[in-house]
Amino acid sequence: MKHNVYIYILIMAAVTFLIRVLPLTLIKGEIKNKFIKSFLYYVPYVTLAVMTFPAILDATQSVYSALAALVVGILLAWFGASLFQVSVLSCLVVFIVELFII
Amino acid sequence: MKENNRKCFKMGLRDGLPISLGYFAVSFTLGIAAQGAGLTAIQATFASLMINASAGEFVGFTLIASSAGYLEIAIMELIANARYLLMSCALSQKLPANTPLIQKLIIGFDVTDEIFGISIAVSGKLNPFYTIGAIVVSMPGWASGTFLGVILGNALPARIVSALSVGLFGMFIAVIIPPAKKQKIIAGIIVVSFLLSYIINTLKIFDFISSGVKIILLTVVISAVAAILFPVKEDSDNEA
Numbered sequence: 333m334k335h336n337v338y339i340y341i342l343i344m345a346a347v348t349f350l351i352r353v354l355p356l357t358l359i360k361g362e363i364k365n366k367f368i369k370s371f372l373y374y375v376p377y378v379t380l381a382v383m384t385f386p387a388i389l390d391a392t393q394s395v396y397s398a399l400a401a402l403v404v405g406i407l408l409a410w411f412g413a414s415l416f417q418v419s420v421l422s423c424l425v426v427f428i429v430e431l432f433i434i
Numbered sequence: 435m436k437e438n439n440r441k442c443f444k445m446g447l448r449d450g451l452p453i454s455l456g457y458f459a460v461s462f463t464l465g466i467a468a469q470g471a472g473l474t475a476i477q478a479t480f481a482s483l484m485i486n487a488s489a490g491e492f493v494g495f496t497l498i499a500s501s502a503g504y505l506e507i508a509i510m511e512l513i514a515n516a517r518y519l520l521m522s523c524a525l526s527q528k529l530p531a532n533t534p535l536i537q538k539l540i541i542g543f544d545v546t547d548e549i550f551g552i553s554i555a556v557s558g559k560l561n562p563f564y565t566i567g568a569i570v571v572s573m574p575g576w577a578s579g580t581f582l583g584v585i586l587g588n589a590l591p592a593r594i595v596s597a598l599s600v601g602l603f604g605m606f607i608a609v610i611i612p613p614a615k616k617q618k619i620i621a622g623i624i625v626v627s628f629l630l631s632y633i634i635n636t637l638k639i640f641d642f643i644s645s646g647v648k649i650i651l652l653t654v655v656i657s658a659v660a661a662i663l664f665p666v667k668e669d670s671d672n673e674a
Contacts, residue, residue, distance in 0.1 A: 342484070345484035345485050384607060385631055412612070
């Protein structure tokens with residue numbers, strides 16, 4: 333059987349939409365349970381952290397340029413640089429480091 | 435109130451701009467993958483407009499290339515994007531209780547790692563217009579990057595692609611580090627997350643788990659243990 337690409341895409345879109353929208357629309361009001369509250373409080377930090385590392389090391393042409401960007405990014409964020417600054421300067425670090433080693 | 439909404443919308447546009455640029459770079463590479471899977475530029479752009487998920491789309495394109503069954507692709511999409519379920523649960527607590535359904539649907543349509551990251555970083559309750567502003571400016575970046583990726587293929591120099599591809603990670607770092615400076619527990623949790631994530635992704639015995647599932651498992655386990663060991667005090671969600 334030949335599958336239709338647009339049906340594939342619509343199935344993917346429907347599943348993804350439901351995953352994102354159901355919690356937003358079904359959870360009414362504030363969750364009182366202390367465990368769930370604490371759990372949801374920590375979720376963003378954990379999930380962003382595990383998505384960043386070690387994935388960042390594979391994102392560039394060299395592990396070293398990525399590692400440099402990671403360290404510089406953490407330092408910049410620690411000392412109060414904005415989202416945009418951290419993001420752009422991390423890219424710049426990779427570009428400069430790779431000029432030297434590749 | 436109206437005035438405040440407009441202000442938040444503008445802030446969302448401003449914070450969404452670097453996301454849009456990062457998206458452009460990432461979705462450019464996604465477009466190259468889509469082309470490899472045999473999709474046309476129109477099909478790939480349509481997918482990006484409807485789905486807005488890098489891992490989810492990538493996995494989907496791979497399965498389309500192997501003409502997988504419809505059910506198979508639905509299940510894989512569920513696994514690849516399950517982390518958004520957790521993010522939407524967290525966002526449901528961040529939005530004001532009286533947020534209209536239509537605004538929830540718009541936000542829900544585009545809960546991405548980055549949109550979630552900047553939305554959850556807002557202090558206090560989240561004004562929906564902030565997130566909507568970020569969505570308005572970042573979605574075109576994602577879609578147009580995909581489109582050009584299919585059309586231009588590998589024309590962009592490797593150096594540029596390489597540099598741009600850390601942009602999104604830089605954004606994640608900028609979201610998680612400032613709270614870590616204020617709260618030692620969060621700093622500790624980030625260190626533990628980095629370590630465990632490194633171990634799970636490096637050891638060969640965990641190779642059978644897909645990267646999307648690894649993210650879910652790590653998120654659930656680490657957050658649950660943290661919630662048991664360090665329950666959040668009543669008003670600290672204002673700093674989230």
